[in-house]
Amino acid sequence: MAGSGTAHLRGDDTLLSVQDLEVEYRTKGGSFKAVGGISFDVRRGETLGIVGESGCGKSTTGRAVLRLDPIAGGRIRYGDEWIEAVPERRMRRLRREMxxxxxxxxxxxxxxxxxxxxxxxxxxxxxxxxxxxxxxxxxxxxxxxxxxxxxxxxxxxxxxxxxxxxxxxxxxxxxxPQLLICDEPVSALDVSVQAQILNLLEELKQEFDLTIVFIAHDLGVVRTVSDNVLVMYLGKVCEFGDSVEVYDRPAHPYTRALLDSVPLADPDKGFAGPALQGDIPSPLRPPTGCRFRSRCPVAQDKCAVEEPVMREVRPGQFAACHHPLD
Structure with a gap:
């Protein structure tokens, strides 16, 4: 696992495997990678939550899995079939299952x-x-x-x-279908309606043995529905692991910052911690080394020159950080 940049779950029950996925867009200002070489596995019957700020590439990842956005690099395996290069006619049939x-x-x-x-x-x-x-x-x-x-x-x-x-x-x-990719499916709904839709998805998942990739920026929602969670920042994976472990004991400073920015239920207490400082850098000119370093409270010189790789920091929990949190 160390050095692979991959958030993989070992086992033969993997339904979806994404390996070094890249999605590149061209603009008047130049080209940029909205997704910069991410990897993850999703097991049958699992709900994988993908979370991060707007513009981190999470929705693009979901669309690329279905080849609704062009794939610039990497491989995608659905079941026993590599689908990144199958003919469009075959892909249309596969989308019945995805x-x-x-x-x-x-x-x-x-x-x-x-x-x-x-x-x-x-x-x-x-x-x-x-x-x-x-x-x-x-x-x-x-x-x-x-x-x-x-x-x-x-x-x-x-x-x-x-x-x-x-x-x-x-x-x-x-x-x-076997696989549902839910792209912010409740973010446009009232809170009371959100709960109804989330309950419906959970009921259908159990009844039809669905596998779900649940994309959202609301950390509370992702924690509620997900077995595992993938945290993205500026087209890269920061952290991956069991949702309870990641939320209770985050290893990446970005995950910690996201959790600290969540408003508490008691309005008199404000926020759980300091909000993230600064804005997300332009994807046209991402920082060298670690992409989060320009906003990271624990960044050091090494973070500016060497991109961190995903490594197992605790059993089943992975982070791409030179200085993971205890």
Whole structure:
């Protein structure tokens, strides 16, 4: 593990394996790597949480796994198949098993289609019969809490944000996926509705033995739903491990800073600790060495000249840091 830059879980039950993934964008100011060579494994039935500030590359990672964003380097294995270079026709079939739920529930739905049409649009594209589509619509809408007798003929603008997200989940579920990539699925919802959607995802995960990659910037949400957590900063992985261990005893200064920035339940007590200092550097000109060093309270000279590699700092907990926390 040491020196590999990889957040891997050993075992033969890995459903998704990402190895040295790079995603590069070109702008007028030059090209930059939104994801700079990250690696991780996700086991069957696991929920992996990916967390970090806006712009760290977590959503890009999720989109790249489905090849919705171009892959500049690295490899992705889904099940027994390397998918980074498979023909698009084959990739379209694989996406039936690898579904994505987006942050904006209403914006991700076709405004001109009814609820019953949206929930089975993947089946329709795949050539399923009308009878099978009708049966699937009834079943799936009940499973996600949108009974057909009330919601089937509605259109997205008639739904609340929570109902629209339930529909988006149902649309993904109709294809019997093995892997769900949830990209900030509750960040646009009220807190009370967030809890309902998170409970729904957990129920569906258990019922259908789903594997989930849950992307969010809300650390509290990620801790609630995740078995393991991957912390990203400026396109790199900072820390990986069991969610309880990472949250209770973070090894990377960035993880510690994120946790210290979370507001406490008692408003009179303010924040748990100091907020992160400064802004995220431009991805066009990231710092040399450790990318977090320009904001890190424990950075030393070595951090400016040598990029840290992922290493196991405690059993099952990995951090890319020259000076991990005790």
């Amino acid at each position: 579904q994505m739920i987006f942050q904006d529930p209403v914006g991700s739905l076709n405004p001109r289609r009814s609820v019953k049409e949206i929930v089975v649009e993947g089946l329709a594209i795949g050539g399923s019969s009308v009878e099978d589509q009708k049966a699937a619509a009834r079943t799936v809408l009940d499973q996600v809490g949108l009974p057909g007798e009330r919601f089937a003929d509605m259109v997205p603008r008639q739904l609340s944000g929570g109902q629209a997200q339930r529909l988006a989940i149902g649309r993904a579920l109709a294809l019997n």
